[in-house]
Amino acid sequence: MSFPWAKEYTPTTAFGQWMDEKLPIGRLVYNSLGAGYPTPRNLNYMWNFGSLAGIFLVVQIVTGIILAMHYAANADIAFDSVEHIMRDVNGGWMFRYAHANGASFFFIAIYLHIARGLYYGSYKAPREMLWLLGVVIYLLAMATAFMGYVLPWGQMSFWGAKVITGLFEAIPLVGKPIQELLLGGFAPDNAALNRFFSLHYLLPFVMAGVIIMHIWALHIPGSNNPTGVDVKGKQDTVPFHPFYTAKDGWALGLFLIFFCLMMFFLPNALGHADNYIPANPLSTPAHIVPEWYFWPWYAILRAFTFDFLFIPAKLLGVVAMFSAILVWFFLPWLDTSPVRSGTYRPKMRVAFWILIVATIILFICGGAPAEEPYVMLSQVAGAYYFAYFLIILPLLSRIEKPLPLPNSITEAVTGKPLEKAS
Template identity: 85%
Template sequence: MSFPWAKQYTPTTEFGQWMDKQLPLPRFVYNSVGAGYPAPRNLNYMWNFGSMAGLFLVVQIVTGIILAMHYAANATIAFDSVEHIMRDVNSGWMIRYAHANGASFFFIAIYLHIGRGLFYGSYKAPREMLWLLGVVIYLLAMATAFMGYVLPWGQMSFWGAKVITGLFEAIPFIGKPIQELLLGGFAPDNAALNRFFSLHYLLPFVIVGVVIMHIWALHIPGSNNPTGVDVKGPQDTVPFHPYYTAKDGWTIGLALIFFTILMFFLPNALGHADNYIPANPLSTPAHIVPEWYFWPWYAILRAFTFDFLFIPAKLLGVLAMFSAILVWFFLPWLDKSPVRSGSFRPKFKIFFVILVIDVLILGYCGGAPAEEPFVMISQLAAAYYFAHFLIILPLLSRLEKPEPLPTSITESVTGKPLTTAS
């Protein structure tokens, strides 16, 4: 979006002027995350998690590059190379724990970021492309995290790879060739480890490229805000820097404190003990689970326990698991309410809280053993999850009567109409 009142970038040095003509990178940064980008003046702390996700993406890339210098993608010595990093490489234990726990913090920020977008209607026009690119980032992050989980080549790594790649086998006709292509054979081994290592190293840079497009798509319509009301003038905005850089910095600092505590004092709290046992194809763990941030989707996958007509239960579970995320792509057209923000939609707020509880229940069941009552609870929670997006949201958008919106962002902040606000 073009803001006529935005502060313009003006180089003050001869080198800055030359650089601005040759490669206006400082101008791009200034207009994207500096004083040249006017942001709505009423953004709350839920708008801080995008920058936090960006920070932990950088942490993952930097620590990942260092780990790749010492890791050996060979099934015979992969586990030992990780132990070598932990014991013999200078500060290797810290780099490895930062990488492992950084993934969890990245997904925490991503989930809070997605939750904010769902509640405040950030997927609605004119920000559909912004939302779609965000979903693509999430899918790429899932693929990257899964492949990274395989690399330590412990028991949970090996059997996680076997179970997840085995899902493709359920797809008729093309599933088996896809599985063999991913593994480079018929079971996880050297070829699979090399493929996963290569893709795990490559995909974060692909994510960075999509993040740049995500930021670009953000700056065309401008940021959404808690009221969902469009910016109407300079009185509705403040420069992104220093106001929101300082605000984001406070949240990032707090997150780094918790990240440091986890990394130094509870480094394995979010991991699985079986991954400290070398991979053994002849010994199946009693309870195979992915990382915690995949648990809701894993619960949906396991919720299908019987065939339906000619469709096997395994295929139904695979389709449901992928559909649970792919349905997000259609949100801008499923929710046709003219009001963006959930703050002014009383019934939507109730169902949003129920959805959050439902996802937490799915997460708990995904980390629990595949036995009753967890399977039945997963089935009920999965049914509600799809009902929320495919039935409840479309009905709410037509039947719900929203509360009156403020006439401007300034009115929502000051309590005064736009005409009398200073």
């Protein structure tokens, strides 16, 4: 977005001027993250989670590269190589725990970032491409995390791979070939482990490339804000640096405190004990579950317990699980309300918080055994989840009467009209 009042980048040294002429990296950073990028003055702490997710992706890439130097992608010794990292490599336990818990913190930031976007209407025009790229990033993160979960080659790794790849078998005609292509055979073995390790190493860099496009798409229309009102003038903005770098830094410090508490004192709290047992194809765990950040989709998958007409329940569950995420791609066109922010949409706000409760229920049910009352709760919560996106939002877009919007961001912050606020 073009801001006529943005401060221009001016190198102060001869070397800086030479670099700006030959390779203007300094100008790019200044215009993207510095005073050259004016930002709405009313952003709250919910706007910190995008940068936090980016920082934890860097943590994952750095620790992943170090772990890859010592990991052996071979079904016979993969489990032992992880134990070697934990016991024999200098600092190996720390890098492994940082990588395992870093994935959880990455997804915490991602989920809060998505929730903020849903509440404040960050998917609406002119930010549709920004939202679509964000959904692509989430799908890449899911694929990366699943493949990383397989690499320790413990019991939950092996059987998680068998169950999840087995879902493709439910797809008519092409499902079985896709499953065999993923595994490199008929069951998880050495070929599957090599494939997953290769893709797990590659996909974070692909994700980083999409994040660059995501940030690029952000800078074209500029950031959304809690009011959903467009920037009207210089009074509505502040430079990204130092105002929001300081705010991001405070949030990062708080996040890192909890991250260090988990890494040093509760490193296995978010994992599963069965993954410290070597993979055994002849011994099925009593309760197979994916990592906690996949639980809502796993609950939706298991919510289908009977066939419908000629469609098997397993296929219905697979379609519903993937559709639960793919529906986000259509959100900018499902919600046609001219008002972005849920702050000014009272009925939408109530429906949104019910959605949050339904999602929490899906989280709980996804990690619980596939028995009552969890199956029934998954069905009810899953039904509301789809109804929110496909029925409630489109309907409210037409019938809801929003509250009066402020004339500008400045008016919302100061209570004074734009021309008087200065």
